[in-house]
Amino acid sequence: xxxxxxxxxxxxxxxxxxxxxxxxxxxxxxxxxxxxxxxxxxxxxxxxxxxxxxxxxxxxxxxxxxxxxxxxxxxxxxxxxxxxxxxxxxxxxxxxxxxxxxxxxxxxxxxxxxxxxxxxxxxxxxxxxxxxxxxxxxxxxxxxxxx
Amino acid sequence: xxxxxxxxxxxxxxxxxxxxxxxxxxxxxxxxxxxxxxxxxxxxxxxxxxxxxxxxxxxxxxxxxxxxxxxxxxxxxxxxxxxxxxxxxxxxxxxxxxxxxxxxxxxxx
Numbered sequence: 001x002x003x004x005x006x007x008x009x010x011x012x013x014x015x016x017x018x019x020x021x022x023x024x025x026x027x028x029x030x031x032x033x034x035x036x037x038x039x040x041x042x043x044x045x046x047x048x049x050x051x052x053x054x055x056x057x058x059x060x061x062x063x064x065x066x067x068x069x070x071x072x073x074x075x076x077x078x079x080x081x082x083x084x085x086x087x088x089x090x091x092x093x094x095x096x097x098x099x100x101x102x103x104x105x106x107x108x109x110x111x112x113x114x115x116x117x118x119x120x121x122x123x124x125x126x127x128x129x130x131x132x133x134x135x136x137x138x139x140x141x142x143x144x145x146x147x
Numbered sequence: 148x149x150x151x152x153x154x155x156x157x158x159x160x161x162x163x164x165x166x167x168x169x170x171x172x173x174x175x176x177x178x179x180x181x182x183x184x185x186x187x188x189x190x191x192x193x194x195x196x197x198x199x200x201x202x203x204x205x206x207x208x209x210x211x212x213x214x215x216x217x218x219x220x221x222x223x224x225x226x227x228x229x230x231x232x233x234x235x236x237x238x239x240x241x242x243x244x245x246x247x248x249x250x251x252x253x254x255x256x
Contacts, residue, residue: 023170030166030198048198048232055200059169106238109208114201114237121236 010082011040017076021066021091023059029076030055036080041143050085050141053122054078056115057089057137065093065135083145087123089137095130150178158188158253164195167203176206183210183219190252194225199233211243220244224252 015032019025033054037047058074066072077088101116120126123139130136148165159182167175182189191207193199207223214221222244226234234240246252 023168026168026170027166045228045232048229049236052198052200052233052236055168055198059200059202062169109212109242114204114239118201118233118236 012081013039013079015078015080017074017078019074019076020070021062021072021074021093022070023062026055026058029058033078036078037085040080040083040085041145049118049122053119053139054087056118057087057139060096060115061089061091061093061135064096065091067093069093083143085141085143087137087139090134092134095135096128098128101128148174150175152178152182155190155249155253157186158190159186160190160192160249160252162192162195164197166198167196167206168198168200169202172200172202172206175203176209179206179210180213183213183217187218188220188222188253189214190222190224190249192225192249192252193223193230194227196227196230198229201233201237204233204237204239207243208239220256222246222252222256224249 013036015036017029019029030051034047034051037050042050054076058076061074062068072091072093075090079086100113106117119139123141126137126139128135128137148163148167148171151162153160153162161178161182163175165171179189179191189210211221224246225248226245244256
């Protein structure tokens with residue numbers, strides 16, 4: 001008798017985007033991420049924050065990895081399960097300068113540098129890795145269900 | 148994103164609607180900087196903003212800092228839930244003058 005297969009979780013979806021490094025792609029991604037987060041069970045406000053974190057990460061790739069180039073490729077993987085969302089973003093531009101991540105002081109009137117704070121504040125885990133196949137940002141957030 | 152500029156007394160009121168992001172924030176920046184030398188008060192209505200990212204917030208900070216060097220008062224009013232969330236995440240609430248209504252925005256600080 002064969003061993004029973006692991007029961008599938010109640011909800012699981014994996015969405016992949018391949019987009020050019022263009023700001024006009026961002027509203028499409030935001031709409032999809034918001035739909036995913038809402039479906040998993042995050043509140044309206046949490047959904048907005050998660051969407052913002054993903055959007056900021058993509059905007060950082062466009063601005064800092066590709067320096068505004070509009071013909072480069074960005075991959076985004078969104079994996080939503082019953083109680084967690086995982087985001088992975090890959091680019092082949094310049095690697096992020098780790099010393100500048102969250103280097104800006106909060107609460108001051110300095111222009112710029114807010115994006116990485118938003119990502120870290122919203123997501124539970126955030127990591128940046130530069131590999132042979134590109135730069136990877138991986139971020140996760142767990143849903144804490146009430147009751 | 149759509150931007151509507153209107154006069155209210157001596158003030159210029161800027162109604163912003165839609166998404167303020169990497170693609171659209173340069174338009175908002177251009178509008179606000181164009182108005183800066185033409186009015187003693189610049190009031191930005193954010194009630195219909197569906198989304199604002201850090202580039203939009205950076206634009207507002209840049210305008211604020213520029214108005215501080217001029218005899219121009221810069222005030223934000225009617226923050227939508229999306230703007231409130233973004234401001235909370237970025238801790239910028241205390242650097243702006245923020246009020247609820249247009250009437251409050253047009254009252255001298």
